Amino acid sequence: MDLDASTIESLVDGAVAFSLIAIPKVLLAVLFYFIGRYIINFALKTTNKLFVNYEIEPSLASFLSSFLKGVLYLLLILAVLSTLGVEVTAFIAVLGAAGLAVGLALQGSLANFAGGVLILIFKPFKVGDTIEAQGTLGSVEAIAILYTTVRNFDNKVVTIPNGALANNSITNFSLKPTRRVEMSVGVAYGTDLKKARQVILETLKKDERIHEDPAPVVLFTNFGDNSLDLSVRCWADTSNLWPVFWDNMEAIKEAFEANDIGIPFPQRDVHHFFPNGIPEMKKLPK
Known part of the structure; x- marks a missing residue:
């Protein structure tokens, strides 16, 4: 199609007018983008330093840094589009609706996420x-x-x-450096409790893992069905809790045997009552 001079002139004038409007917007948008990117990088570096200073868990710090970076770049893109004259209101509304739908669908996961953040922060x-x-x-x-x-x-x-x-x-169970070791020990009825207490304390004194302060104690706690029950309490490092328990339970048992202290076992006394005299014992057939 042939173009006459007036048409070409009109097109040129339109292109010039568009360029005069568009080029400043494009230049402003590019400038705005680079300034925004510099600010975002500065904000992320500052945030990461704060995470290190406050000893935030590395996994949480990495996640929060990535999340913050995504949010900031999304805001920057929206700002750049707005500078170019693009209507972003509808886009923001779509993002809000999508976010609401995702939030409703992932309620349980969001609760777990919030819980994870709290655990990693408060430890x-x-x-x-x-x-x-x-x-x-x-x-x-x-x-x-x-x-x-x-x-x-x-x-x-x-x-x-x-x-x-x-x-x-x-x-x-690991938060404190020391833990109390508690052992339950039974001795036979008729046992001298003072002697049993002395034997137990002497046994515990041989174990260097047991702390002297607080000092070990042996307490009489109960009249059991078959035994006099004693509670043995001492303190040790948390890492030594179970080794101290197992080793000293065995050591106390051996000390009782060496000192003739009876270790009880379930027993019953059976009394027979025969109102008509003792019955004759029948011999079993050969």
Whole structure:
């Protein structure tokens, strides 16, 4: 199609007018993008330094840094599009609706995420601690954003949602450096309790893992069906809790035997009553 001079002139004028409007916007958008990217990088570096200074868990710090970076770049892109004259209101509305739908669909996961953030920030336990929670007793192997992995003492791995952990009680057996060792010991009726107490305390004194302060104690706690029950209490480092328990239970047993202190066992006294005299014993046939 042939173009006359007036048409070409009109097209050129339109292109020039568009360029005069568009080029400043494009230049402004490019400038805005690079300035925004510099600010985002500066903000991320500052945030990472704060994470290090406040000793935030590395996995949480990495996740929060990535999340913050994504949010900031999304805001920067929206700002750049707005600078170019693109209507972003509808786009923001679509993002809001999508976010609401995803939030409703992932309520449980969001609760676990929030629980994971709280656990990693407040640190009620850490990897390697022995805890009891949600009916599970074991050692913490990993703390992720959504789940915590616990290995119990028969080597089974249990995965616990962080939402449940953050909203229920947790017993941490490793948080304190010392623990009280408690042993239950029974002696036969008629035993001299002072002698039994002395034998037990002398046995405990031989174990260097047991702390002298607080000092070990032996307390009489109960008249059992077959025994006089004693509670033996002493303190040791948390790492030595079970070795001290097992070794001293065996040592106390051996000390009782060496000192003629009776260790009880279930027994019953049976009394026969024959109102018509003692019956004759019948001989069994050969």
